[in-house]
Amino acid sequence: MIEDLNIFTAIEDINNIHCLNIEQKNAYDEIISHVNKKQNDMFSIDGSGGTGKIYLYRAILAKLRCNGHIALAMTISGVVTSILLGG
Numbered sequence: 001m002i003e004d005l006n007i008f009t010a011i012e013d014i015n016n017i018h019c020l021n022i023e024q025k026n027a028y029d030e031i032i033s034h035v036n037k038k039q040n041d042m043f044s045i046d047g048s049g050g051t052g053k054i055y056l057y058r059a060i061l062a063k064l065r066c067n068g069h070i071a072l073a074m075t076i077s078g079v080v081t082s083i084l085l086g087g
């Protein structure tokens with residue numbers, strides 16, 4: 001658990017929170033809001049290739065980790081996991 005709390009967060013990912021487009025920002029706000037309210041929910045982020053899903057995931061993971069949450073990135077693809085810090 002200590003290791004999970006100490007996952008490196010790239011400053012770039014934190015800065016990118018301010019660069020999210022409207023759709024990314026809507027999803028980001030919704031997910032962060034649910035976490036802050038301790039509401040258990042599941043979200044699915046879908047979109048064509050290159051539309052910014054990973055960019056959004058990284059922003060969400062950065063925000064949660066900066067706020068002291070444990071945020072683990074799990075995927076069914078090893079390639080995707082390798083580009084998500086702490087995956």
Ligand SMILES: Nc1ncnc2c1ncn2[C@@H]1O[C@H](COP(=O)(O)OP(=O)(O)OP(=O)(O)O)[C@@H](O)[C@H]1O
Nearest residue numbers: 019020021024047048049050051052053054055056
């Ligand atoms: N809001 C944004 N501002 C600037 N660049 C962005 C933004 N969103 C995404 N990008 C850039 O667009 C490119 C594609 O984004 P990303 O890899 O997140 O897409 P993706 O939907 O996960 O793609 P794929 O499904 O192919 O894996 C990346 O270079 C990323 O840095």
